[in-house]
Amino acid sequence: MLARPIQLADEVAKQCAAARSFRAECTELKARADKLAALLRQAARAPDLYDRPAARIMAGATTALSRASGLAARCARGHPRLRSLFTLSPAAGFPRAVAALDTALEDVAWLLRISSPGAAGDGDDDSLLGLPNIAQNEPILFFIWDHVARLHTGSPAARADSAANLASLARDSQHFAKLIIEEDAVPPLLKLLKDGTDEGQEAAARALGLLGCDAESVEKLVQAGVCSSFATALKDPPMRVQAAVAEAIAALADRSSTCQDLFSQNNTVRYLVGHLASGTIQEHSRYSVGSSSSKNSAAAPQQPMKSLHSVVLAKTHSMRHTGDRDPTSLTDEPPRRSNGTAGGEQDTKRNPHMQSVVHSAMAAKTNTNGSLVPPFRPQLGTSGSSGRGAREVEDPEVKAHLKAMAAKALWKLAHNHLGVCKSITESRALLCFAVLLEKGDGDMGTDVQFFSAMAIMEIARVAEHSLVLRQSAFKPSSPAAKAVVDQLLRVVRKGEYDALLLPCITALGCLARTFTASETRVIAPLVQLLDEREPPVIKEAVVALTKFACSENHLHVSHCKAIVDDGGARHLVQLVYLGDEIQIEALILLCYIALYVPESEELAQAGVLAVLLWASKQAHMVQDTRVEALLPDAKSRLELFQSRASR
Template sequence: MGDIVKQILAKPIQLADQVTKAADEASSFKQECGELKSKTDKLAALLRQAARASSDLYERPTRRIIEEMEHVLDKALALALKCRGNALMKRVFTLNPGAAVRKVCSHVENSIGDVSWLLRVSAGDNGGEYLGGLPPIAANDPILCFIWEQIAVLHKGSVEERSEAAASLVSLASDSERYGKLIIEEGGVGPLLKLVKEGKGEGQENAARAIGLLGRDPESVEHMIHVGACSVLAKILKEGPMKVQAVVAWAVSELAANYPKCQDLFAQHNIIRLLVGHLAFETVEEHSKYTIVSTKPTSIHALVIASSNNVHRDNHTDQNPTRLGERPRNLHRVITSTIAMHAATKQGNESNEQVNHQRNNSHSGINLKGRDRDLEDPGTKAKMKEMAARALWHLAKGNSSICRSITESRALLCFAVLLEKGTDGVQYNSAMAVMEITAVAEMDAELRKSAFKPNSPACKAVVDQVVKIIEKGDSELLIGCIKMIGNLARTFKATETRMIGPLVKLLDEREAEVSREASIALTKFACTENYLHVDHSKAIISAGGAKHLIQLVYFGEEMVKIPALVLLSYIAMHVPDSEQLAQAEVLQVIEWASKHSSIAHDQTLEPLLLESKSRLELYQSRAPRGFHKLHFHQ
């Protein structure tokens, strides 16, 4: 950068020398020109000092200051040259000849102030005080000057000063999107990443937090990726202190959320593996894919299955293997037994100390000493899991390859455990991560079959916890869990109906959003695309779904009416001979809806209404009765 700054300074130094010479040769307004010469000499001396220290100068303010200074020196030179000839002066100065020279002198004085400030800032020489106040160039935009100063401190300051500068940038980025843009434009990302990589404790946290806050839009994130953010963040997730790692995981989640194209770049830097490692620490052990293989490799999946079957046999609850969606009786026992069996398998080849060390470190690729991680306080460990889950949530969104990597690890089993006993933040982020993975699986048959196959203990464990949350019905996790079950609708067998009842119950929920999502989820069970749509439709009817849906069609909010009517149409289409539908007068409801202007013109709904009406007419009477009669005359 020193050579670039020297080139920038070359022209103003030459201009300053020319102004000095022209002012010295002036034949008019000698006193004013003498002042101009004096100030320009001082400016030239500062510029030469800056050129000698070019390697230390902060380029961004240097460019801005020099650009402004060149305009000033151009004007000063033109005026000094005119002062050399008397004949010309009468045409040049029509009002106050001395005022023009004094005005230029004032501008040169401002340039002196700007260069003096630049030298102090670039050297980090503040004498323990504020860096000389605002330079004249920043009079109209003091925040820009403040940003320059903080970035300069990041380049040259002590460890404590750099930490404070990063904290100041965090504050600015939090306050305004414009300030965040300025920090990026003025070259703040590079020194922030350097502080994340090489700093200590609080300074690293502040810098990582600033990186996350600055990544508010695709352009900003792309800039960070280009200057090496992926490798720096991956290094910290592998080797840094856990408090710093938690902030870094949050920053990764922000960058991925605001620029999904960077997901694969993060994956290429092994960040998925590292995040899963943090998630699994003191939760469950990870998949053998991420471990050092022992001389007697044992499938953890097989151990989980064996343990699960043993538990079921011990409890005498079911002689058949557990199917997807059926509740394991003791999730903790399954997991504990699995881990114990896996540890016993490895014990023949390794000492207890090595096993512990590998469990805590080698499995995840994290190079921290096991003791250091074990000694972290519970709050820090919980925060690390919360942020790791958040990062996996945003990295998995819409990305099949990353979802596959996550589901091939022990992440699903981790999510099941954390949904049950994690802190609020951990539970929420885990639920959102699984929701995004299942959303991808819904569209990706290969992922759905591999990750959510009926004999997968991890999937059973996740579904168990999700159904519990839906049954409870009053959690902030509810919407995500409803969507999750809907996404998996095509994986459930005809006999796996325990999630149908709780979803039907939510149709009677007071909150319109909950009823809407429950309708959408149940539609994925009852729609024609689901191979078991007839069985699922019958289960919905048996759970009392028709009555709730009719209520929503008639009296629900606008956001609920269409989803409820779509579900009702599918049920009527697939089970038109249902006596319960006949008693609920579903045919009359569909006829009424077909005539309702706001509903009938929905292009996706119209063919469903026609088909379901046609099917129902074969089995049910059109005569309106009872409760619905009033509505058909509206």
């Protein structure tokens, strides 16, 4: 890059020295060429030269020197007076050449300043190193180059400040984010994430998450090794950095599906689940009751048990000493990799069902001798180890934020990815999501309930199309699955139109094929949402009920009867007539009900046959392929059974 401009600078100086005309002007030109040659040689000796601006600067310097060389060559040959009179215009040529060389001198000097170790200052102020001439037409390049140079050569504080500034630029504009990637900012950001200060690591993680503004940008980040770097950062403290990394993982996974496999291969899911479980559910081994003091053991049952933890501990102690286990839970529980109990100081009278769920989960974790199965891995601390000291002294808001970001990252990673969903469900994550969906974050404002609900919804969406995942993660006898369904039903029964309601309805619909015929408590809350609710809620409830009633569900007859028994027919009739955008979805569900329970008296009383006849004459309805396939059979079958009833 530097060889050609150095050669040209020496050539210009030599030609100017041999000038036969305009010697004063050539002397001035020669001085510029000598200075430029000296700076270029200094740049050649520099240990690290920032390549991106260097390429532009050297291209501009080469152009300026080429023009100066042509001007000096004309002065060095031919008759000076004739050359001056006929071929040379010194009033225009020399000033332009000198100005071009001055510009090249300033740009090369700027390049040397930003490429020198320590040139970026100590980070105590926002002083920059001057605007290079090559960036006049696009000043944002100057800011990017300057901050990237600080990432390479600045002090720790300056590097952290530059990472924060690059994150701000990437947040402001997608164009800026792509420019930052093009100007090679990713490698120094990854290095800062690895060995920077706490503030620097946090800023680097945020910047990397914001740089992945689209699938193409995420692909470049993945090629640079961001997945393995993020996985490593999740193991090490502080928690602020881990939270920023988890948020960045969520952002990258949201914008591109290519990184999901790599994150999964680097154990990212495992580390995220560890952060999610910390403080939510605890390892049994940490709360084992010592056998050395029989007096304390004897007195323990007399103490009042006001928390869910105390109930769990008493049950664990009882199982260890008496071998009293729940054989049903042992035989029905799918293989699990780690142990967990529900955490949080919650009154057992207020939530007795969650207490029983945790009892079942604990029993499922015991072996034939009543002892606990060794955990798959230690509980993650802030350093990725089993130590709890550093985590316990952290700010509660930081803990809550990390938990929320871990839930958000798992939600995004689980989207349409069977492998990630298996990794999540084989861990303690489902029980964690159930606990967090119930108790939230203690008014910390982290939206952890929403992220938990969305994660459950994404896993349920994948399970809807995966028999293996349904059988392993959502068996009716699974304590974690029971806890999840309980919390989904709690939100749906509550019926408040908030951020949790729609994903909970969707999750219940996706899990429709996991419910047994005896599970009658799911249909009624969904049917109740059909009565004078917000259109998005009604539509989601209709879609969920359709998954219970459709042909793919082997219990569709039982579910259709349950929908009718809970008064769903009359609500659907109203929705077909007056539902606007919900009309077609309601008509499809009504067709399934008419197909599978046509003998129902409730259908006749609700006027379902009249609705089907009316719908068959509506052009916008029969044009839907699903309606076209279902409506004729449903109408004919309902006519047959209702005519028999009338006779």
